[in-house]
Amino acid sequence: MKLTLKIWKQQDAHSKGKFVTYSLDSISPNCSFLEMLDILNEQLIRKNEEPVAFDHDCREGICGTCSLYINGRPHGPDDAITTCQLHMRKFKDGDTIIIEPWRAKPFPVVKDLIVDRAAFDKIIQEGGYISVNTGGAAEANQILVSKVNAELSMDAAACIGCGACVAACKNASAMLFVSAKVSHFALLPQGKIEAKDRVKKMVAMMDQLGFGNCTNTYACEAECPKLISRSNIARMNREFICAKVS
Amino acid sequence: MADLNAKIPSGPLTGKWTQYKNHQNLVNPANKRKLDVIIVGTGLAGASAAASLGEMGFNVKIFCYQDSPRRAHSIAAQGGINAAKNYPNDGDNIYRLFYDTIKGGDYRSRESNVYRLAEVSNNIIDQCVAQGVPFAREYGGSLENRSFGGAQVSRTFFARGQTGQQLLLGAYSALSRQLKMGTVKLFNRHEMLELVIVDGKARGIIARDLVTGKLERHFGHAVVIATGGYGNVFYLSTNAMGSNVSACWQVFKKGAWFANPCFTQIHPTCIPVHGDYQSKLTLMSESLRNDGRIWVPKNKEDAEKHRKGLIKAKDIREEDRDYYLERRYPAYGNLVPRDVASRAAKERCDAGYGVGSTGLAVFLDFEESIKRLGRHVIEERYGNLFQMYEKIVDENPYENPMMIYPAVHYTMGGIWVDYELMTTIPGLYALGEANYSDHGANRLGASALMQGLADGYFVLPYTIQNYLSGEIRIPRMSTDKNEFVEAENTVRERINKLMSVKGTKSVDHFHKELGKIMWEFVGMGRNEAGLKKAIELIRALRTEFWKDVRITGGIEELNPELEKASRVADFLEMGELLALDALNRNESCGGHFREEYQTNEGECLRNDQDFMYVAAWEFLKEGEFKLNKEPLKYEEIEVKQRIYK
Ligand SMILES: Cc1cc2nc3c(=O)[nH]c(=O)nc-3n(C[C@H](O)[C@H](O)[C@H](O)COP(=O)(O)OP(=O)(O)OC[C@H]3O[C@@H](n4cnc5c(N)ncnc54)[C@H](O)[C@@H]3O)c2cc1C
Ligand code: FES
Numbered sequence: 001m002k003l004t005l006k007i008w009k010q011q012d013a014h015s016k017g018k019f020v021t022y023s024l025d026s027i028s029p030n031c032s033f034l035e036m037l038d039i040l041n042e043q044l045i046r047k048n049e050e051p052v053a054f055d056h057d058c059r060e061g062i063c064g065t066c067s068l069y070i071n072g073r074p075h076g077p078d079d080a081i082t083t084c085q086l087h088m089r090k091f092k093d094g095d096t097i098i099i100e101p102w103r104a105k106p107f108p109v110v111k112d113l114i115v116d117r118a119a120f121d122k123i124i125q126e127g128g129y130i131s132v133n134t135g136g137a138a139e140a141n142q143i144l145v146s147k148v149n150a151e152l153s154m155d156a157a158a159c160i161g162c163g164a165c166v167a168a169c170k171n172a173s174a175m176l177f178v179s180a181k182v183s184h185f186a187l188l189p190q191g192k193i194e195a196k197d198r199v200k201k202m203v204a205m206m207d208q209l210g211f212g213n214c215t216n217t218y219a220c221e222a223e224c225p226k227l228i229s230r231s232n233i234a235r236m237n238r239e240f241i242c243a244k245v246s
Numbered sequence: 247m248a249d250l251n252a253k254i255p256s257g258p259l260t261g262k263w264t265q266y267k268n269h270q271n272l273v274n275p276a277n278k279r280k281l282d283v284i285i286v287g288t289g290l291a292g293a294s295a296a297a298s299l300g301e302m303g304f305n306v307k308i309f310c311y312q313d314s315p316r317r318a319h320s321i322a323a324q325g326g327i328n329a330a331k332n333y334p335n336d337g338d339n340i341y342r343l344f345y346d347t348i349k350g351g352d353y354r355s356r357e358s359n360v361y362r363l364a365e366v367s368n369n370i371i372d373q374c375v376a377q378g379v380p381f382a383r384e385y386g387g388s389l390e391n392r393s394f395g396g397a398q399v400s401r402t403f404f405a406r407g408q409t410g411q412q413l414l415l416g417a418y419s420a421l422s423r424q425l426k427m428g429t430v431k432l433f434n435r436h437e438m439l440e441l442v443i444v445d446g447k448a449r450g451i452i453a454r455d456l457v458t459g460k461l462e463r464h465f466g467h468a469v470v471i472a473t474g475g476y477g478n479v480f481y482l483s484t485n486a487m488g489s490n491v492s493a494c495w496q497v498f499k500k501g502a503w504f505a506n507p508c509f510t511q512i513h514p515t516c517i518p519v520h521g522d523y524q525s526k527l528t529l530m531s532e533s534l535r536n537d538g539r540i541w542v543p544k545n546k547e548d549a550e551k552h553r554k555g556l557i558k559a560k561d562i563r564e565e566d567r568d569y570y571l572e573r574r575y576p577a578y579g580n581l582v583p584r585d586v587a588s589r590a591a592k593e594r595c596d597a598g599y600g601v602g603s604t605g606l607a608v609f610l611d612f613e614e615s616i617k618r619l620g621r622h623v624i625e626e627r628y629g630n631l632f633q634m635y636e637k638i639v640d641e642n643p644y645e646n647p648m649m650i651y652p653a654v655h656y657t658m659g660g661i662w663v664d665y666e667l668m669t670t671i672p673g674l675y676a677l678g679e680a681n682y683s684d685h686g687a688n689r690l691g692a693s694a695l696m697q698g699l700a701d702g703y704f705v706l707p708y709t710i711q712n713y714l715s716g717e718i719r720i721p722r723m724s725t726d727k728n729e730f731v732e733a734e735n736t737v738r739e740r741i742n743k744l745m746s747v748k749g750t751k752s753v754d755h756f757h758k759e760l761g762k763i764m765w766e767f768v769g770m771g772r773n774e775a776g777l778k779k780a781i782e783l784i785r786a787l788r789t790e791f792w793k794d795v796r797i798t799g800g801i802e803e804l805n806p807e808l809e810k811a812s813r814v815a816d817f818l819e820m821g822e823l824l825a826l827d828a829l830n831r832n833e834s835c836g837g838h839f840r841e842e843y844q845t846n847e848g849e850c851l852r853n854d855q856d857f858m859y860v861a862a863w864e865f866l867k868e869g870e871f872k873l874n875k876e877p878l879k880y881e882e883i884e885v886k887q888r889i890y891k
Contacts, residue, residue: 032525144387147383147385157412184378
């Protein structure tokens with residue numbers, strides 16, 4: 001395949017960025033999107049030019065590191081996958097591909113296509129945990145969880161924290177991410193005692209960090225590589241209202 | 247000087263850990279606040295250790311190279327975690343888990359450590375459930391188990407195909423709580439590049455801030471390495487792209503000994519290699535072998551037709567299929583341990599029965615299970631794995647059998663540690679996959695997660711106190727001290743040296759070349775001539791690297807090429823040690839298969855007489871290593887040939 005790539009290049013957080021155009025030849029359709037970028041970088045290095053910086057690690061859709069905005073969609077044209085799982089067979093010979101970083105104020109660009117998502121860690125630090133110390137936990141089977149709730153909880157817990165939901169949202173809202181964590185716990189008997197505190201603090205931190213509001217367009221759900229459901233947002237809203245009134 | 251005293255407590259095996267805890271020294275709460283601990287790595291081992299030490303009141307600094315601690319490679323573990331709960335009432339207990347682990351490791355691990363691992367395994371499950379890890383459940387609400395390779399009981403706990411993710415998120419949540427409380431401080435996008443030793447004790451590290459490129463000095467009363475395994479020395483592996491040996495290699499060069507580097511695990515069920523540009527191999531979890539059956543065609547003609555794309559698997563009749571694992575190992579069938587399954591696949595492919603366009607693949611078939619259980623059950627059990635397979639290979643595994651081939655996956659070898667998980671450098675500890683401890687020559691499935699969390703939650707928090715209790719009089723040191731300055735200078739010189747090569751070939755080029763040498767000569771089948779050749783080739787490649795590598799960009803900025811170069815430089819040294827260890831070990835055991843040493847049926851031929859020891863290598867200078875031996879004594883277990891027939 002022959003491709004034209006328009007890629008966002010930005011030296012660091014303080015510099016201005018711009019699109020740079022590259023062309024690539026003989027790319028196999030079985031090659032993954034990131035392997036295509038590897039090939040580009042290999043060619044740039046050969047020409048003694050600086051390669052394109054992008055985030056990635058596991059390359060199997062689970063660590064949540066890769067984060068490319070491809071032709072106007074987080075993680076590109078295929079549904080329910082991360083950038084690293086995207087393959088070139090989803091593109092056509094001669095295509096022009098536009099590659100940008102996540103665009104959201106709480107995720108500043110670090111370099112080229114790499115952004116800083118520490119904001120997500122900060123939200124979790126506000127209450128995305130059950131307060132138990134190591135040791136002294138009760139025998140595991142003393143806590144029974146219905147299969148249905150365990151499955152629903154797992155659906156929510158499957159979030160990989162990549163930030164595609166924020167990148168997809170016109171308001172840069174983090175509601176899907178936060179609600180997935182809140183739901184993961186809300187569906188389990190463990191940690192009930194601190195549930196109200198949890199949701200209040202996490203939501204407050206989300207607002208403080210500059211994430212926008214949810215105006216119910218649900219681009220987040222549509223672009224989520226792990227199919228996290230918008231029903232989590234409704235559940236979080238319920239939890240939040242309950243926490244506020246009591 | 248360092249010696250190999252493993253500090254194993256006296257007394258009967260079953261009482262050693264209690265005995266240890268009864269007599270070890272503790273640190274009182276007021277003193278804990280005055281003690282700093284550095285932990286490198288935020289995987290299961292590092293995150294669980296940091297959270298636990300933070301809760302206890304120590305001052306912890308934790309480091310990872312990713313942007314968030316939640317992205318450590320443990321996140322990728324799929325299948326499950328073992329524990330001796332015996333919930334299914336199938337005869338499991340601590341002794342049996344201990345026994346299976348020793349046998350699975352082909353009698354090359356230390357009894358006392360493995361027994362302790364089995365002993366604390368149940369606490370891990372309790373702890374994780376309390377944290378809200380959403381393990382799979384039975385209809386009655388209790389925890390569900392599945393079986394894994396190398397065991398005849400079902401003792402594996404799981405959270406769909408994302409067990410590592412859920413366990414890591416549990417440890418990350420505990421860590422996040424401590425970060426909020428301020429007992430732990432996080433240094434993300436930081437890479438440890440050197441260990442600082444003061445008066446013979448580990449006292450700190452030099453780390454590079456990967457965003458600014460600046461070098462930083464960090465002090466700790468003790469230093470803990472939890473940086474994962476070195477599988478990427480093979481370039482293509484199931485590890486994350488950034489997984490590296492660098493932290494381990496730096497401490498090795500500073501005096502920590504490296505144990506059994508040749509014990510590497512090749513996982514039987516991975517998606518086969520398909521092209522030159524390939525950057526990594528994807529694992530298809532071992533759990534699939536619960537319901538999938540492995541086969542190749544019985545007739546070479548069918549295999550050849552499949553390779554040419556003339557027929558599909560479905561066109562091969564039932565009676566023309568060779569379920570070779572069921573045939574060769576009726577007792578364990580498709581659930582034989584990994585090393586056995588991998589070699590059997592290689593044997594069939596080498597003999598001309600391999601399928602797929604390269605001929606380096608075998609089938610993993612779910613047809614029968616789908617018929618027996620229904621598609622929805624298979625979907626519920628393995629949905630995400632099937633989806634992953636389809637995205638990569640572009641073929642529907644519900645309709646056509648998967649094609650799989652072995653790939654490098656895990657490293658049993660690692661930094662030598664004693665019973666307390668301390669290395670040969672006082673005050674330096676190694677946890678998780680980074681250490682050599684519990685898995686001998688072959689790790690059983692679902693036991694790495696168990697070991698990482700055992701080390702971090704339940705072992706180190708005790709044993710490190712035994713050391714730190716002796717350090718309470720040592721005040722925090724200034725990082726202006728000579729030792730810190732010198733260590734930083736060493737790192738700076740090294741980076742400058744790398745940048746000044748200004749050659750013509752990319753870092754990836756060298757990494758791929760190294761990978762090819764390792765896979766061909768130090769992979770699934772090894773022999774004396776090949777290993778000698780590998781050592782020569784690696785040395786030559788290393789020389790070429792230092793003459794001809796090209797690193798674009800600058801030093802004081804985010805520079806992925808520089809990060810890779812520094813890791814590959816270490817792999818180029820480490821690969822040689824791996825081959826040397828394999829050459830020294832004139833026997834076959836577990837994942838280490840020396841072609842010269844096999845039975846008539848092609849099984850491993852161990853040599854207990856001469857090799858029942860841990861090979862602990864000491865660094866002398868580049869390319870020169872000294873072998874030390876820790877003899878292994880089996881008091882509880884009768885050493886046998888490992889038979890899964
Ligand atoms: C695909 C896959 C599936 C697996 N499935 C299973 C399974 O089902 N069951 C099972 O028991 N085991 C499984 N394993 C094995 C298991 O996941 C690992 O052995 C285990 O998670 C390792 O944990 P760890 O904490 O030792 O290291 P890791 O999780 O690898 O963490 C290493 C940490 O060290 C940091 N680090 C590394 N180098 C540096 C440096 N120089 N400076 C600073 N930080 C550094 C990294 O940032 C990271 O935080 C699987 C492995 C793979 C690859
Ligand atoms: S690199 Fe890990 S999810 Fe893409």
